[in-house]
Amino acid sequence: QLDCTAAVLIIASALCVGDPRERPAEARATADLSHQRFRDERSDFVSYLNIWGQYRYQSRQRDRKALREWCRKRFLSHARLEEWREVHLQLSMMLRDLGAEGRPAAAASRRHAATQRKDAAGSRSERRDDDAGGRDTRTDEQEHAPSMASGVAYDYARVHRALLAGLLRQIGHRTTEKSYTGLRDVLFQLSRGSGQYHRLPKWVVAAEFVETERRYAHCVGAVRTKWIERAAHGLIRRTYFDAHWDQRRAEAMVFEQSALYGLVLNPRRRVRYAPIDRAGAREVMIRAGLMEGGLHSPAPFLEHNRELVRSLREMEARMRRPELLRDDQALYDFYDARIPDNVVDGKSFEGWWRRLGPAAVQGLRLRDTDLLLAAAPVFSESSFPEALQLADALLPLRYRFRPGAEDDGVTVSVPVEGLGQLDERQLQWHVPGMRQEKVLALLRALPKSIRRRLGPAPDAAAEFLERHMPDSDDGELAPAGSPSLVQALSTWLAHRFDVHLPDDLWTDEHLARILPEHLRVRIVVLGENGEQLTASRDLAALRERFDVRGDARGRDAAAKDAPGQPADEHRHWAFGELPRSERVARGDAEIWLYPTLLDTGHGVRRIDVDSAASAQRIAQAGLLRLFLLGARLNLDKLARRLPQALELFWLENLIEPHPLWSPDAEADPSLAVDALWLAARRAFGPDLERIRDEAAFAAALERGLQRFDTEVERAVTSVLEIGRRFKALKTALQADELPPAYRENVEDMREQLAWLVFRGFVRSLSEAELLALPRYLEAMQRRLDKLLQGGARDGEKLKSVRPLWERYLSRARAHRAQGREDAALNHYRWMMEEYRVSVFAQEQGTATRVSRQRLDRLWASIAA
Template structure:
């Protein structure tokens, strides 16, 4: 074993193994180590030797332009690490440069890697080189593309797509498998090419032995040379190779929107001679429109053919097949570089193309139609100089051409960078902004790529170097050789258990659609494909198509399957690619350790998996239209070819959004917005309403609305506020629950604290000023200091308090003293009692409210017996203010002697006797202090401020206030039915027996009062006789007055039953004129009058005898004493009223001949003086003055014509006092007009009439307007 021999052999091992073998050489220590190392070194050298031995003799075709520059190219490669070779298509650079490298000795220790932008090119170039070397594929020349790997250990030249080389970075970061890397067609500046160029730029200093060759069309090769400049700034050398081209004449024919410009250009070229014409358009639609126009010309022996990417293979092959006559090929920019159309003599360039551009604002891949660059225009014109001299007509001006950009923007400046950033993060290549791209992308494009990766869950945060940190999902995405969004679908499918189905769909989205629609068989193709359509999901259509083909593949032979697919407009080769990608993705899944379960058919899981990669591509339908509101304010429609286009659902996701004539969603499916919510997570933008307190939940809640980049996912969802703002939710809980008490709780401390606060608040109500009780902020601070920060809801509190109260049950108890400020100490129970005898008092400080002041709570059954007089005094603490206001309310003349009012109020207060009437006691006290002329009637209680008048509140048996009023009489009237009802519940004290007569055997004696409990209250009630329907019974009344009235009425009725009079005796001996007047008595004639006289006589005799009695025996004695006197009293009544009736009849007749206000007044007076049952209503004593009143009226009638103005003035006097009375009564409860005081005032007014209109007749007592007014004021 010779160490020197091993050391000499190490430089000849494959580059990929050299580093590991040298490490072993340095660490070997035992004979066994050296023997093993020598074996491995010899084996490695043998691989290199076999590879070298397999390389045949190399020749170069002389006809190729690149052969003429052979020596220059070889020298540049040998002497430089990087070489740029520029040459037109057809120069031979693609096939000959790898051979030059082989000739220079490369391809032995490492491969000569040769990248191509497309798989087809990689395969065909490999086949061409192998053919020139006289070998088969897989020997010295092989290729590796996505679905096919034809590389062996003997391979020296490896053709591959640039994507394959990118993928190798993951396992061979230094490209140790290669000693030469050729980047072909670099002028296309695809994303992969730019990434490789940047990666190689950074790699070369670490691999000084690696040769890099950049081949490009003659489009800006200087940029590549400068990119690979050395440390001194010297650019890489450029070797230019001329192509096999002929001169091309450029003609400018600006169309100026001439619709026939194309036709004119073609006709101009056809006039030049024979040869095919290639016309460049921007879109398929333009091609179809042009075909329609050109075919209509029916030029002889001329064929019009379309050429674009979506054509079927058969239709594309027509362009390349041998033909006779002239062909006019209408192509998109696919014919610029991707395909070479043979036999082209002429070119027509419309000057536009669809350029794929990614919008960072809308996140949509746009395909706008743009003017092409100068380089693209030259590529197009160059297509007609391959076989002979050519002519190119540009349908735009030379000035327009000169103003265009020199080159087309590279793909890295107009696409999403997510896949590049993902690979860079996986390879830990540092900050993308610092990566040496040929043309660095803008910062906004980098941010957009990072945002997409964040949305996919691939990155979490940035390293300190600016490189995004991959998540577990991100690491999986980096290992899956498809677009990151599609890879994300697979990750989610693994999690949801539907990987089988999603792999099929992802593969379908990655490859070209196998469904073909030939131009001349579109209807038949649509009909054949209809069986695969799913009305809710285009993605499930792929599954249905896959299942169909898999079934047919089992049933049919290869040829039979091809024939079937052709008949059903399905592309066989594309289906092979689809199937190959499915196989590859399954292999990747297995490498990731994922299990691929059998198909489940779970549509929701499948679509949720797809949605994980398509969150950016969702939309909500705009009302009933077919337009969708998408993310970031985009608006799109479902592509017409989709199964969902006719009846779009409410929410959709799309595999892609592409902007052409408008923004279209392709490959769409209906989704449930709840899926978006589950998948989007923090990407959702949540907006919240102002928080609202929910008593039932004992928590603050908000209405939540979630959008994903502007698309509404849900709205008006009620969620706990603590999820949004824990501190705010805690504050609201303390304020609403613990301070305001707006929650349902049984916690003892809380109810105790509430009671303490209520008692403290009552002090403010009593004192009629705020600020005595500590404010909410003090209470908030109390709870804030004691509650943990995590307490935000009632549930949280209950859980905490359950433990806390065991440790300290008083932890949350208020101290009563701490709830009030020091100034509240003057509010004592003596000054502001809580009860008035057996009634509870409440205090309210609400100026302007009807409840302002003190309120006494009176049970309904006791309402009738309450005497309001003592309540005029209010409570001791308010009396000084009460007295002050009463003094201020005195007439000005009286008030002068008792000012200042507050001083007199303070001084008079000790002199007052609260057991007397307030006004009477106050008048006496003020007079003792020097007040002059002050009488009790001078004080007006009605004019006091509301809070200085007691409020009487009726409460039911539950203690709830049912009604209230400042006037207890008005309150009684409104509650009369309830009071009566409570009396009916007195049980044994209510007599249910009725009888014809009142005897000891029937009803017995009747007590004046009875006492019992009603609704828990001690009530005094008043029994009395009552007659209903002619039968007598005992009824209990709530008030003494009501009982006495019933007793009087019932006694009178019983007496009238047995005491009769002789009607004829009542009028016997009266003058004729009076008898006639009695017969004409307006209320029942003589019989009516005699009946009234009888009733009045019985009543007067009854009252004269002391009134009703309560014992049936005494009643019988009373009846016997009254009966003999009735006839005489009745006769006296008739005799008393008879003269007045004569005058009444005469005046009534006289008034019919007059009109006017005075006549109306006298008619009203007659109605008052002689109403129905006048003797009963007014009584005999009142009606003895009737003749005088009627005589005064008669005198008025006589005087009125002589001086009507004087009569009117006197009438105004009467009207004034009547109006004053009416106003006073309007303020009184209903029925007040029947009171004795009011009746007395009415008779005073009658006397006042006499004094005004017939003064000489005299009045019964002194009367004046002032006296009447004062009497009214005292009501």
């Protein structure tokens, strides 16, 4: 059958007479060296062919005496070689009588070329698990190519397949470094005389086993498992496991394990499932192909069904109601009842549905009632929005109902550049559809003594949300500037039940302990290519990790650390038009960044920030730097030439850093330079917001230069007035003769003064705030004068002011630590200054109407 009779006949006759190679004890090493010429790198059986070919050739070239000498020098037994030849002759005659005389190997190769190429193509995938020698890289074509063993033609693969038919019980698989396992768990090793002893093929067939203290295999050849499987076809036991869907092939596949008498030949071969189990393959197609989307098909009903299932599961996840949908078995039963038994893969599926009529195709479309356990609930898209709409971002929301899982609940995806745009106040309100549950959880976490005063918690939660549900647009969790959920709830409890909760009751740490994970929005931070960098439910921790600060000064400071190269620095307008905003997409998330010009001290650099307000603040300094460079104005030199330079120098030495934040490390501490900077801001400032290109910049530069000298005089006068008032107050408040009884009053005034005039105040404060400073300092002087004249009511007034200021300090420190920017809180801070004027210097008058009630209402709008 394999057309290798000639070669196998030589090997079989050799096995009958025994090994002709001799290894005398006194010359064993020399004999082994001589026998190396006959060895084959893969098989000891081929060594017999090598010996046979050499001996036959020499017997034709030499006389009997010379032939014996040739055998002696090569440590071959002439007697056994002759016996071998005699046995071979007898076997050949027997085969001739039976009509089974072998053809030459080369002819056999041509006869079976087509068959072998087919076998090779069908089994290349098996080579990875089936390497006969562990290092043999021959292809199947090379295995079947005719070879010559000292003149004897043979086909290695066919010869060893033929040998396997008779030596099947003597196969083995290498399981340890030198040990082999055979059929029925028989253990053996290769004999030292074998040519494969050092090579240790992965699979071998042996001519015989010899047992001493161990079992040794003699005369072995490397084989492949597919040859063994063909030889033992009827004896192979096959088991199947891990049926799965192959999306590329559009059919079910399964892993096959083949074993022969307990010896595993192939532990994991991937084969088609349908020929083995059509019903099982059909089930895999329905579940993995149709239900899970693994089968790509243009069938219209299939796309409709998948979209319906997706929308219903999305509704189930958003509403967190697992009782809405039937389990997957209902969907399987739907397809199982309609798809014929002979449809088992993508090809048969396409052929089946395309032959159906319109009515039959329509019957394959799912309806809500096929999957819902009860009537569909009222589902509002606005209660569970698909995206979070911010002023400068549109961020996708993903819903998962996986209690205990890391991504359970609502997840918002945000690019790292837009992390500063997220507002903890909005996130705390959560999506509208989950607010009732969240408020209920907050109320139930209150002390029992408080809960008793509220009545039934569900009723209290419903009443609160009815009165305080934020009036937000689609996609907004709460309008910008809204108080946080816990602040609104605390205020409502105080008004409705006269329950006053401590400001520090609902800290972020406390909320993390009392609220289930799904009631806190999960934040996924996206990288430059839309990949997930990290995820957390703690916004403050994420901001700290990525060095993102949400307050104004923090954003400006972060901008100064933005990446860039010295080559990016410009000393004149050479960067084209400066757009107001740019859209950036990361996956499904969209944010708007704001290009601006960053002052580097020696020039400007174009950067992108996540806030229009920050962009405007940063651009103000950047544009002023360009103006100064364009006008060739050196503020340091000009400051030294000011007539008031010395007085400004002494004043700046009295000014201390801000109590809450420090000025930028690169900020110039010179009060004279700051005064000139103020002059430049006033001279060029009116046009800053309109400057977006080089032409507008050049026109503004020309107009600003005309105003600069006038503004210098005005700015120096303003700064000197503030500095002189500050010096007078600071000196008076540090005087030793101040009565000890007024210590608390004096400390309050010292603190107020430090918040009004601090290092860098000229550049940090807005124009309106700077213009108001002299009024506030004058009011402080009036208060101090009254105090020194024995103003007994100052302490009483302080008691009414101090709580309002303390709550600001507490909130300001918290916002600073969390990186928040809150315009309402800043407005409250300056309204407090007006309130101090009305309380301590009423005769001076205020710039706007202010009262305790107005401050309380303003405070209610500020986020916790």
